[in-house]
Each structure stands twice: as structure tokens, then as C-alpha cells.
Amino acid sequence: MAVSALDEIQAFLPCPTPDSWVEEAVKPENQAVLLIDHANCEKKAASTALNLIYRYIDHFELLNKMSRLAREEMRHFEQVIAIMQKRGIPYSNISASRYAAGLRQRVRTHEPAKLLDTLIVGAFIEARSCERFARLAPFLDPELKNFYQSLLTSEGRHYRDYLDLALQAGGAKEVNERLAVFRREERSLVETPDAEFRFHSGAPVTSDRGLSEVVSMGTLA
Structure with missing residues (x-):
């Protein structure tokens, strides 16, 4: 994924993922939850695309983009469960x-x-996923690092597909108005503490160590 594309996604999102979430995500005891929830997210993303295909049958560009997106998300799901199987x-x-x-x-x-609104929600979910893959990758073991980095291009394209379709559905003025609404909600969801760690959870309630300590330790083995 080009740096400029990641920069665009970071500018689109209302806030960065909190460092405390990254600290929680790279803990060895959270690796299983991270992968299981990642697999669930890929399934849900494919399901959302298929639901749009069934509901909006007269929108040919949407049908084409969502068909491709669903295939890619299910391929990612297969890749995640393969890693899970390999790791027991x-x-x-x-x-x-x-x-x-x-x-x-x-x-x-x-x-x-x-x-x-559904398309805008899709854009935020894909953009946040892409941003979190990029945040996590440097601190993971080589296999997961390479895998997460490999997802950046497709997730970034999915974000752009949803946003482009939203602009076709509503026009720039209405899209910008609705983006402002969802940005406020997205920021609250990302920054408000969550008791349970998940791939899209907010900042953890507590954090045992700082991100600087994770960086000093190098990648997560």
C-alpha cells in the first residue's frame, strides 16, 4: 500500500488508534483473541457486502465492487484460519x-x-482496520507482520470503494454532513475504554506496560 494511501486513511479517521490498544494487542496472551476476532471481522465484512448485493440489485457498480470485496474478505478469512490452525x-x-x-x-x-449511511459505515470500518493493521505490524512476529502488511492494499481499496459509492449515492454535500456525524461516533468508540480486548475495541480499561517498552523489546515472538 502506498504511503500516500495510508496517509489518506489516517486523515479520514477522526483519531489514531490509542497506543494503549496496541500495547494490549501485542501481548502474547491476546494473540488467540486477536486472530479469532480478525477471522470474525473478515466473515462479517463479506456478509455485509453480500447483503448489499442482494438489497441493491439495480446498482451495477455497487454489485461489481461488493462482489470483489466479498471474495477478497473470504480469502482473508481463509488465510487467518490457516494461521490459527498452524498455531494450534x-x-x-x-x-x-x-x-x-x-x-x-x-x-x-x-x-x-x-x-x-451503510456505505459510510463500511468506509470507516475498512479504514480503521487498515490503520490497525499498519499500527500492529511492526510489533508482531515475522509471519503475522508480513500477513498484516499484505492486507493494507486491499483494505485501503475497500475503504475507497465504500467512500466512492457513498459519493455516488448522496453527493459531496450530504456525504460530508454524514461523515461528520459518524466521525464523532467513531472517535468515541475508539477512545472510550473497553473491558474486553477485540480487534475493533476501544482503549483498554488498564494497560500493564507502555508502548515504549514494547518497542524496546523488539517484535513480539
């Missing part, structure tokens, strides 16, 4: 974070506003 991590049920549900609470229920 069972695929167990865990609760979802409040992140995606919190964003969707702001989605309007009437059309065409519902489509516009």
Missing part, C-alpha cells in the same frame, strides 16, 4: 466488540439515506 488456536465463539454495532446505530432507516 481453536476457532471458538467470542463476543463481538461494540464498534460496528455502535456505528450502525447511527444509520438512518429510510432509503436512500440508509444506503448512504
Whole structure:
């Protein structure tokens, strides 16, 4: 992924991922949860794209972009579960974070506003995922580092696909108005503490060590 594209995503998001979340994510005891929830996120992303395909059958550009996105997300899901299998991590049920549900609470229920807001939510989820892959990669073991870095290009493209479709659905003025609403909500979800660690959870309630300590230790083995 080009640096300029990552810069665009960082500018789009209302705030960076808190260092305390990165500290929590790289703890060895959280690796299983990180991978399980990552796999769940890939499944949900594919499901969202398929739901849009079924609901908006007269929007040909949406159909093409979401079809491609669904295929890529399921490929990522396959890659995550392959890593889990290799590491002996069972695929167990865990609760979802409040992140995606919190964003969707702001989605309007009437059309065409519902489509516009749903696309904007998709843009935020993909952008935040991309930003977190980039934040995490330097502190992970070589296999996970390479894998997460390999996801940056596709996740960045997914963010742009959702945003472009939103601009087609609503126009620049309405999109900017709705982006302001979702930016406030997204920032709150990212910065408000969460008791449970998840891929999209907010800042942890507590943090045992600083990010500077993680950096001094090098990558997570």
C-alpha cells in the first residue's frame, strides 16, 4: 500500500488508534483473541457486502465492487484460519466488540439515506482496520507482520470503494454532513475504554506496560 494511501486513511479517521490498544494487542496472551476476532471481522465484512448485493440489485457498480470485496474478505478469512490452525488456536465463539454495532446505530432507516449511511459505515470500518493493521505490524512476529502488511492494499481499496459509492449515492454535500456525524461516533468508540480486548475495541480499561517498552523489546515472538 502506498504511503500516500495510508496517509489518506489516517486523515479520514477522526483519531489514531490509542497506543494503549496496541500495547494490549501485542501481548502474547491476546494473540488467540486477536486472530479469532480478525477471522470474525473478515466473515462479517463479506456478509455485509453480500447483503448489499442482494438489497441493491439495480446498482451495477455497487454489485461489481461488493462482489470483489466479498471474495477478497473470504480469502482473508481463509488465510487467518490457516494461521490459527498452524498455531494450534481453536476457532471458538467470542463476543463481538461494540464498534460496528455502535456505528450502525447511527444509520438512518429510510432509503436512500440508509444506503448512504451503510456505505459510510463500511468506509470507516475498512479504514480503521487498515490503520490497525499498519499500527500492529511492526510489533508482531515475522509471519503475522508480513500477513498484516499484505492486507493494507486491499483494505485501503475497500475503504475507497465504500467512500466512492457513498459519493455516488448522496453527493459531496450530504456525504460530508454524514461523515461528520459518524466521525464523532467513531472517535468515541475508539477512545472510550473497553473491558474486553477485540480487534475493533476501544482503549483498554488498564494497560500493564507502555508502548515504549514494547518497542524496546523488539517484535513480539
